[in-house]
Amino acid sequence: MARNVTNQRKIINTTAAWAVGLLIFFPILWTILTSFKTEAQAIADPPIFLGFDWTIENYKAVLERSNYGRFLWNSIIIAGGSTILGIIIAVPAAWSMAFVPSKRTKDILLWMLSTKMLPAVGVLYPIYLLCIRFGILDSKIALVFILMLINLPIIVWMLYTYFKEIPGEILEAARMDGASLKDEVLYVLTPMAIPGIASTMLLNVILAWNEAFWTLNLTAAKAAPLTAFIASYSSPEGLFYAKLSAASTMAIAPILILGWFSQKQLVSGLTFGAVK
Amino acid sequence: MATQHSRSAARLMMAPAVILLLGWMLVPLTMTVYFSFKKYLPLRGGDLGWVGFDNYVRFVTSSAFWPSVMTTLIIVGGVLAITVILGIGLAILLNQPMWGQGMVRILVIAPFFVMPTVSALVWKNMFMDPNYGLLAHLWEFFGATPVEWLSQASLTSIVIIVSWQWLPFATLILLTAIQSLDSEQLEAAEMDGAPASKRFAFITLPHLGRAITVVILIQTIFLLSIFAEIFVTTGGAFGTKTLTYLIFQRVLESQNVGLGSAGGVYAIILANIVAIFLMRIVGKNLDA
Secondary structure (H helix, E strand, O other): OOOOOOOHHHHHHHHHHHHHHHHHHHHHHHHHHHHHOOOOHHOOOOOOOOOOOOHHHHHHHHHOOEEEEEEHHHHHHHHHHHHHHHHHHHHHHHHHHHHHHOOOOOHHHHHHHHHOOOOOOHHHHHHHHHHHHHHOEEEEEEEHHHHHHHHHHHHHHHHHHHHOOHHHHHHHHHHHOOOOOOHHHHHHHHHHHHHHHHHHHHHHHHHHHHHHHHHHOOOOHHHHHHHHHHHHHOOOHOOHHHHHHHHHHHHHHHHHHHHHOOHHHHHHHHOOOOOO | OOOHHHHHHHHHHHHHHHHHHHHHHHHHHHHHHHHHHHEEOOOOOOOEEEOOOOOHHHHHHOHHHHHHHHHHHHHHHHHHHHHHHHHHHHHHHHHHOOOOHHHHHHHHHHHHOOOHHHHHHHHHHHHHHOOOHHHHHHHHHOOOOOOHHHOOHHHHHHHHHHHHHHHHHHHHHHHHHOOOHHHHHHHHHHHHOOHHHEEEEEEEEHHHHHHHHHHHHHHHHHHHHHOOOHHHHHHOOOOOOHHHHHHHHHHHHHOHHHHHHHHHHHHHHHHHHHHHHHHHHHHHHHHH
């Protein structure tokens, strides 16, 4: 039985936690606020927090830059494509490891994890060269494929952890009731696996959306996603704070929202089940 | 239970993932090792023949090598110290009873979902700019001279930016671990008169040991290869050239592929040393 907490202590906890929370969140909040200011208000001294004339001019300006839509589209294709491709390859693998485990299953899982530890910069030139040879440098297909490969170990691991939680007895019961293998997969396993697959996809979209080593190094004008679009604000456009903020807000908003839904999966997904 | 038939089916289902990852690992790795033994300058003559271990020696004896190792250690060490210590504090705070716990948690986790180029640029321009940055205003408000963060305190700045990105990760994992702590144990200790400091040192901290190790190992692997944060802030200037960045410059900027590949092999070995420890912990957990 948990002890009763005095209201006074709860008030102190609440105040402290909210203060720290807002402090950590502040850079994001400030970016969002600045995106609605005029450029002059954005660099006003002293800084203006809320008492400014809200405007959506910056968003219009960023959207009117002829190519914004393409960067966004590239991000969607690269993050979405690599995730879907990864799931298609990982589901059967995780499935068989969870339901037909052999002596080597554990070794294979650990080996897959070890490929994730390969530092990207160590293989930068070979990948760069291969992309040139195959004529896919600065193409979405190259990034879809590479991001799928770097995240595949995480996808397999997460799916494996979810699938293992599906009790085998249910399958046996279905079999006794005369379900064929097809029925078993379609009507028993799939519905139970969908939540796990969905959260794996969610985490993977986030990771792929934010990936900034391969996307910066292997793209130029054609296939660059939002990470590269923002990097192009480095200078001198970065000094237009309001527009930088509007571009940043648009680049992070979808992932912030997706991310908040997937907090729980984040822990097991990124620690490979080592912390539950 | 598994029949011979289902076993071979299982192998077939695993094959695509295994073959792809094997190729992803072996092909580029072999190429890197191959290039590392060559004098290879794509823009200045191409493949100029075998040079043995020359590149390996030249990479570690170049004047940029040791500074880059130091920079890497400072960034990784600094970020680890900050995120783990603040992460423990935050996890304990967030685990207390309060109003709006879920909402606070969302606020704390948010930075993790911000793409690295955005967080680096927002910090660089809107916070650390010596003229218009918010920190400059703050310094002026207290009558101090604003700091030129990214040139005068470049490493500190990078550590601050990267810590802000990774604090949520450390906090979230430590919070998950703390929530599995048996609260009755803590209550019993409190009833027996153990002060908060002792309850923390002898119950909470040991319980967190494993989670802290996991946080350190996983973050080290990611922190060793941070790139975008340096790329868009200093571009490797002002002493912020990490090992990763140095290799990137050798390979893509100065197109000295042989030398860069030797550096790459060093980076791979370094990452593998960390990885071995992580794999042990994960492997143990698989048995349990």
